Amino acid sequence: xxxxxxxxxxxxxxxxxxxxxxxxxxxxxxxxxxxxxxxxxxxxxxxxxxxxxxxxxxxxxxxxxxxxxxxxxxxxxxxxxxxxxxxxxxxxxxxxxxxxxxxxxxxxxxxxxxxxxxxxxxxxxxxxxxxxxxxxxxxxxxxxxxxxxxxxxxxxxxxxxxxxxxxxxxxxxxxxxxxxxxxxxxxxxxxxxxxxxxxxxxxxxxxxxxxxxxxxxxxxxxxxxxxxxxxxxxxxxxxxxxxxxxxxxxxxxxxxxxxxxxxxxxxxxxxxxxxxxxxxxxxxxxxxxxxxxxxxxxxxxxxxxxxxxxxxxxxxxxxxxxxxxxxxxxxxxxxxxxxxxxxxxxxxxxxxxxxxxxxxxxxxxxxxxxxxxxxxxxxxxxxxxxxxxxxxxxxxxxxxxxxxxxxxxxxxxxxxxxxxxxxxxxxxxxxxxxxxxxxxxxxxxxxxxxxxxxxxxxxxxxxxxxxxxxxxxxxxxxxxxxxxxxxxxxxxxxxxxxxxxxxxxxxxxxxxxxxxxxxxxxxxxxxxxxxxxxxxxxxxxxxxxxxxxxxxxxxxxxxxxxxxxxxxxxxxxxxxxxxxxxxxxxxxxxxxxxxxxxxxxxxxxxxxxxxxxxxxxxxxxxxxxxxxxxxxxxxxxxxxxxxxxxxxxxxxxxxxxxxxxxxxxxxxxxxxxxxxxxxxxxxxxxxxxxxxxxxxxxxxxxxxxxxxxxxxxxxxxxxxxxxxxxxxxxxxxxxxxxxxxxxxxxxxxxxxxxxxxxxxxxxxxxxxxxxxxxxxxxxxxxxxxxxxxxxxxxxxxxxxxxxxxxxxxxxxxxxxxxxxxxxxxxxxxxxxxxxxxxxxx
RNA sequence: GGGGACGUGCUGGAAUUGGCAGACAGGCUUGACUUAGGAUCAAGUGCCGCGAGGCGUGCGGGUUCAAGUCCCGCCGUCCCCACCA
Numbered sequence: 023x024x025x026x027x028x029x030x031x032x033x034x035x036x037x038x039x040x041x042x043x044x045x046x047x048x049x050x051x052x053x054x055x056x057x058x059x060x061x062x063x064x065x066x067x068x069x070x071x072x073x074x075x076x077x078x079x080x081x082x083x084x085x086x087x088x089x090x091x092x093x094x095x096x097x098x099x100x101x102x103x104x105x106x107x108x109x110x111x112x113x114x115x116x117x118x119x120x121x122x123x124x125x126x127x128x129x130x131x132x133x134x135x136x137x138x139x140x141x142x143x144x145x146x147x148x149x150x151x152x153x154x155x156x157x158x159x160x161x162x163x164x165x166x167x168x169x170x171x172x173x174x175x176x177x178x179x180x181x182x183x184x185x186x187x188x189x190x191x192x193x194x195x196x197x198x199x200x201x202x203x204x205x206x207x208x209x210x211x212x213x214x215x216x217x218x219x220x221x222x223x224x225x226x227x228x229x230x231x232x233x234x235x236x237x238x239x240x241x242x243x244x245x246x247x248x249x250x251x252x253x254x255x256x257x258x259x260x261x262x263x264x265x266x267x268x269x270x271x272x273x274x275x276x277x278x279x280x281x282x283x284x285x286x287x288x289x290x291x292x293x294x295x296x297x298x299x300x301x302x303x304x305x306x307x308x309x310x311x312x313x314x315x316x317x318x319x320x321x322x323x324x325x326x327x328x329x330x331x332x333x334x335x336x337x338x339x340x341x342x343x344x345x346x347x348x349x350x351x352x353x354x355x356x357x358x359x360x361x362x363x364x365x366x367x368x369x370x371x372x373x374x375x376x377x378x379x380x381x382x383x384x385x386x387x388x389x390x391x392x393x394x395x396x397x398x399x400x401x402x403x404x405x406x407x408x409x410x411x412x413x414x415x416x417x418x419x420x421x422x423x424x425x426x427x428x429x430x431x432x433x434x435x436x437x438x439x440x441x442x443x444x445x446x447x448x449x450x451x452x453x454x455x456x457x458x459x460x461x462x463x464x465x466x467x468x469x470x471x472x473x474x475x476x477x478x479x480x481x482x483x484x485x486x487x488x489x490x491x492x493x494x495x496x497x498x499x500x501x502x503x504x505x506x507x508x509x510x511x512x513x514x515x516x517x518x519x520x521x522x523x524x525x526x527x528x529x530x531x532x533x534x535x536x537x538x539x540x541x542x543x544x545x546x547x548x549x550x551x552x553x554x555x556x557x558x559x560x561x562x563x564x565x566x567x568x569x570x571x572x573x574x575x576x577x578x579x580x581x582x583x584x585x586x587x588x589x590x591x592x593x594x595x596x597x598x599x600x601x602x603x604x605x606x607x608x609x610x611x612x613x614x615x616x617x618x619x620x621x622x623x624x625x626x627x628x629x630x631x632x633x634x635x636x637x638x639x640x641x642x643x644x645x646x647x648x649x650x651x652x653x654x655x656x657x658x659x660x661x662x663x664x665x666x667x668x669x670x671x672x673x674x675x676x677x678x679x680x681x682x683x684x685x686x687x688x689x690x691x692x693x694x695x696x697x698x699x700x701x702x703x704x705x706x707x708x709x710x711x712x713x714x715x716x717x718x719x720x721x722x723x724x725x726x727x728x729x730x731x732x733x734x735x736x737x738x739x740x741x742x743x744x745x746x747x748x749x750x751x752x753x754x755x756x757x758x759x760x761x762x763x764x765x766x767x768x769x770x771x772x773x774x775x776x777x778x779x780x781x782x783x784x785x786x787x788x789x790x791x792x793x794x795x796x797x798x799x800x801x802x803x804x805x806x807x808x809x810x811x812x813x814x815x816x817x818x819x820x821x822x823x824x825x826x827x828x829x830x831x832x833x834x835x836x837x838x839x840x841x842x843x844x845x846x847x848x849x850x851x852x853x854x855x856x857x858x859x860x861x862x863x
Numbered sequence: 864g865g866g867g868a869c870g871u872g873c874u875g876g877a878a879u880u881g882g883c884a885g886a887c888a889g890g891c892u893u894g895a896c897u898u899a900g901g902a903u904c905a906a907g908u909g910c911c912g913c914g915a916g917g918c919g920u921g922c923g924g925g926u927u928c929a930a931g932u933c934c935c936g937c938c939g940u941c942c943c944c945a946c947c948a
Contacts, residue, residue, distance in 0.1 A: 236867090237867065237868070237942095237943095240866070240867060240943090241866090241867080241942095241943065241944090243866095244865090244866060244867085244943075244944060245943090245944075247944085247947065249947070249948085251948085285948080286947095286948065287948060288947095288948065289948085300948090340946080342946085365946090366946085367946040367948095368946080368948075369946080369947070369948090371947090372947045372948075373947070373948060374948095376948095377948045378948085379948085380948090384948070385864090385946090386946050386948080387948085389946095465947085465948090466947095467944090467947055585942090585943095588943085589943080589944090659875090659876095659887085659888075660875060660876085660888085660889090661875065661876075662875095662876075665868095665869085665876095667875060667876085668874095668875080670874075670875065670889065670890095672874095672889055672890070672901085673874085673875065673888070673889050673890095674889090675888095675889075675901070676887085676888045676889055677888085678901095679888090679902095679903095680887095680888085682902090682903095683903095686903095715879095718879080722879095726875090726876070726877085726887085727876095727877070727886090727887080729887080729888090730876085730877070730886070730887035730888070731886095731887085732887095733887055733888070734886075734887060737887090805883080806883090807882080807883040808883095809882085809883085809928085809929075811928080811929090812882095812927095812928065812929050814883060817883075849928090850928060851928090852882095852928050852929080854882055854929095857882050857883090858882045858883070858929085860882080860928050860929060861928090862928050862929095
């Protein structure tokens with residue numbers, strides 16, 4: 023009589039025992055190689071989503087596999103608890119974010135436990151608890167001390183009616199209006215804290231030390247956006263110019279010389295064709311250079327640009343707009359006096375905020391020149407084309423060719439390549455440098471990381487402002503700067519901490535006089551940049567982590583999570599690690615040596631899951647109905663992990679059937695039979711071939727084929743049992759290996775079968791991964807397809823060790839081959855050992 | 864506009880190095896067992912054709928004895944960046 027499969031009993035039973043025994047506690051053990059498996063931590067929104075399960079289950083299965091392979095595995099879990107969603111939920115519900123977050127975490131812990139994952143809960147971290155954010159603050163101070171944190175004015179969205187700044191998500195609609203009073207927002211300069219991510223731009227472009235998906239590396243590379251070219255200095259013509267030493271390039275270290283304006287160009291070879299300049303409307307120098315006659319027009323244009331949304335401004339197909347400043351610059355290579363315009367197609371945040379415009383060879387400059395009737399002078403002549411004429415050109419020519427109208431460089435050949443790889447361009451840059459007119463230069467799209475948030479629910483920025491001594495960090499012995507709970511965290515548009523009657527009042531660390539705290543909080547990506555370090559020793563109080571633990575466990579060997587963080591968290595954490603390395607806090611160049619991304623689980627309607635669409639799949643319901651093991655198996659089976667797919671509520675039946683059939687195979691009362699030696703050899707072959715395949719697939723994160731491999735083997739086991747294999751030593755070996763192979767995937771049923779059915783020693787999860795018997799896995803006979811002219815005509819079953827000549831002879835003797843040959847003799851016979859034979863007629 | 868990924872039966876997907884296309888599932892069809900079934904078991908299921916056979920991995924070319932896989936050119940879907948000088 024078969025015992026029923028009852029996941030509702032088995033699963034909680036083993037979870038409780040594993041917990042009580044500390045089966046998943048990970049401690050330093052120098053005798054074993056370590057493996058730090060990390061999966062991205064959830065945001066405590068209140069409910070574990072099926073997407074969390076999809077991300078975490080294979081990560082857990084692989085961590086378990088690595089453990090069985092003999093590694094000492096650390097697989098921790100925690101909560102990324104600060105941030106806007108919690109604050110917004112609190113505003114809506116009136117419940118304090120701390121109360122709400124702690125409740126949510128409590129509920130999610132239970133959901134996470136129901137997965138049966140091997141998390142070491144002793145190492146849990148919660149980023150909104152003072153024991154954690156004390157060190158987030160401490161890290162900020164270390165970065166500040168290294169000169170990597172600085173305060174700068176930066177444009178933010180500002181509502182002129184409410185007289186306050188707005189967060190990005192408080193700005194609504196295409197016209198970008200204030201969520202409360204509907205007034206269109208404007209950009210306003212506000213002092214904010216930044217981290218110098220740009221200092222590591224070049225290093226972050228190097229990926230030699232890490233095994234990360236090409237996709238992520240490409241995304242990061244594009245985001246960093248390195249451009250090679252040259253900087254060129256233009257003198258400004260006019261009496262009003264004294265100095266522009268306050269002119270600061272936004273990110274990049276350009277040379278700053280008095281009475282000159284520096285531009286960046288990727289095409290210094292077109293410099294002779296620069297017939298005007300364009301400044302960004304926000305350019306600080308405009309105040310000085312604009313002629314009295316143009317002041318009003320320039321101011322009007324600036325106001326209009328400030329009002330425009332980024333989306334409007336950045337629309338590629340928008341007609342060019344701009345205003346003449348009344349000022350002129352001197353083209354340094356030919357002395358031409360060229361007008362300076364302002365236009366919103368030049369961005370203050372990239373390069374130097376000013377460009378030299380070469381309309382003949384740049385599409386945007388061309389459109390601008392045509393609209394405002396500015397001169398177009400071709401300086402690159404494409405090979406084999408009629409001579410370009412600025413008056414009649416219909417489009418800019420941006421390719422290579424021979425330089426013309428370019429003084430000493432006439433006749434020089436330039437190609438399409440960028441930077442130093444273009445000899446013509448390099449020659450011009452070197453010539454400029456020799457004359458002091460410019461030099462080779464590099465610029466990036468990457469901007470420094472703005473970490474200030476005018477919000478309550480975040481780690482306080484541990485800085486103090488004194489009238490006398492400016493900004494200074496909170497003395498480290500005073501950390502943490504506790505986030506006060508008695509704050510009106512309702513939306514006023516102001517930093518809530520600013521409204522607290524006493525919190526911001528403190529004393530200056532330098533003079534002891536009255537001073538104020540920074541009332542902005544940190545971006546939550548700051549918290550998540552180092553959480554993998556806190557897992558090492560969340561109990562440790564003398565530093566962010568215990569060095570002993572760091573030295574044993576770091577770096578993270580396998581990091582799993584969504585690709586949506588490619589340009590945020592995954593950049594920030596690399597930056598953080600490198601900056602901490604330079605501060606002597608961490609070691610090595612990268613925090614996570616291997617990264618793998620899972621795809622997304624869509625709703626059954628093939629749309630992104632959302633409450634409003636009503637297509638959300640609740641894991642708790644599934645676990646209740648099928649048990650966690652079935653849900654785990656289905657999540658690993660139903661799609662290629664890195665691709666993801668739409669949920670299919672029927673499809674899970676297949677996994678449920680597999681689990682039940684497995685249970686039945688192990689627990690059925692079967693009379694021992696007497697199988698033929700061939701059957702038993704076949705059984706062993708199937709077991710060891712599957713083991714080999716599954717081992718390979720675990721190594722390569724190919725989880726769906728692990729399950730299909732096990733399903734196939736199960737079918738084979740049923741056939742072998744039918745053939746009388748039950749009771750044999752081979753049968754016992756098969757069950758023994760099968761239970762261990764499924765242990766990482768379906769940990770509860772595997773444990774139950776291992777301990778209570780096979781009667782083996784607890785626990786299956788501390789067993790070694792079975793080893794492949796290569797001899798047993800070898801095929802005795804193989805089926806070789808026979809093709810004639812590439813088309814399948816027959817199949818031969820031959821002994822595995824059959825020689826090429828034997829196979830060839832058999833193939834040619836085949837009836838259907840003879841029929842195809844029609845008496846002709848084959849032109850060529852190709853025998854691919856053990857794979858295929860192709861006869862060419 | 865730039866960058867990237869993908870395109871295989873009704874569906875999810877499989878196919879280690881260029882070597883039997885469609886493994887394993889879901890669904891569907893038929894049958895068995897059953898008071899009943901989202902249970903279990905058995906058989907079938909790429910398309911066309913009565914058949915021999917032919918066709919078949921988005922479309923069109925190419926390389927090769929052999930292409931889902933490599934090369935060239937299109938088409939489509941999705942993602943990221945987007946007036947980046």
